[in-house]
Amino acid sequence: MSESDTVTGEASPVRKIIHIDMDAFYASVEQRDNPDLRGKPVAVGSSAERGVVAAASYEARKFGVRSAMPSVTAKRQCPDLIFVKPRFEVYKAISRQIRDIFAEHTPIIEPLSLDEAYLDVTENLQGIPLARDIALRIREKIKAETGLNASAGISYNKFLAKLASDHRKPNGQFVISPEMGPAFVEALPVGKFHGIGPATSAKMNALGMFTGLDIRNQTLEFMNANFGKSGAYYYWISRGVDERPVRANRIRKSIGAENTFSTDLTAFDALAAELEPLVDKVWRHCEATGNRGRTVTLKIKFADFEIITRSRSVAAAVAGRDDLERLACGLLEAEMPLPKRVRLLGVSLSSLQVGGDSEPQLTLGI
Secondary structure, three states: OOOOOOEOOOOOOOOEEEEEOOOOOOHHHHHHOOOHOOOOOOEEEOOOOOOEEEEHHHHHOOOOOOOEEHHHHHHHOOOOOOOEEHHHHHHHHHHHHHHHHHHHOOOOOEEEEEEEEEEEEOOOOOOOOOOOHHHHHHHHHHHHHHOEEEEEEEEOOOOHHHHHHHHHHOOOOEEOOHHHHHHHHHOHHHHHHOOOOOOHHHHHHHHOEEEHHHHHHHHHHHHHHHHHHHHHHHHOOOOOOOOOOOOOOOOOOEEEEEEEEEEEEOHHHHHHHHHHHHHHHHHHHHHHHHHHEEEEEEEEEEEEOOOEEEEEEOOOOOHHHHHHHHHHHHHHHHHOOOOOOEEEEEEEOOOEEOOOOOOOEEEEEO
């Protein structure tokens, strides 16, 4: 950064935030462990007709293959695509290794998933003055210990650090200094803003906002009126301002499991039977961590890929596996008869009461 660590404005020290993002993490692990896959287009996931890509190697991404894409589509776009079954226990073990490397530099670590995290290194454990040097050292150690590449973004807030890590991928790093921040954001298409999805991007375009500068030209009142609680966030990030702290030991917000069926289903009994292993998986996690939650959510993906969710919150935390199943089945029953055939069901438990677990939100595929 302009990393003299001078103070800005009145007297608040410039924060030093690093966003570390592993490059094509799952696919890179598979290529590392199987030399035959190196340099080839690889998708982690199921090649079955109704499978979904969990991750894609950079060789596959050149063909437009990406995560969450139906496997049939991925194979059509890249006929030579090689599918590999995911090994989540291996990925988790490597993620813990990487987390230990982070912890050598700062205790303020906010994991976002197995393969990315924010680090606040404003004060760091090794007394390294420049955040870019800390990021470089972390990336070198990850490579030495795991054989995997990581990219890093360094800036004075979380929003810009995440933007910066995308800027030099793969296997690179980039610094956005306080002097660069506002100008960097103003030229950015709104669809590239972290936290602005396709629907919000389309709405902004309809309102004449296509870049960060277009957002910056709006009043706070206009943004609040059109985008509700998120309006102020968009208003400030368009100015390069993001005061969110890096939250160490970020609490998981929900735990969920979902499954795509081999054939579409419509009958209640068949769908209810498919809920059982999902409920089992969620409840096993609750038992393992001591977590309990008050809100049960049912996710339904129809054959045409439309998704609906239905939730129910109860006064006290769900006490047992049978209660969780009863609530999930109740949500399903309330939707019967369903208007279309169902491709996928998911169950999640949120409003968690923490019992010793401190990892980010997780969805378990089965």
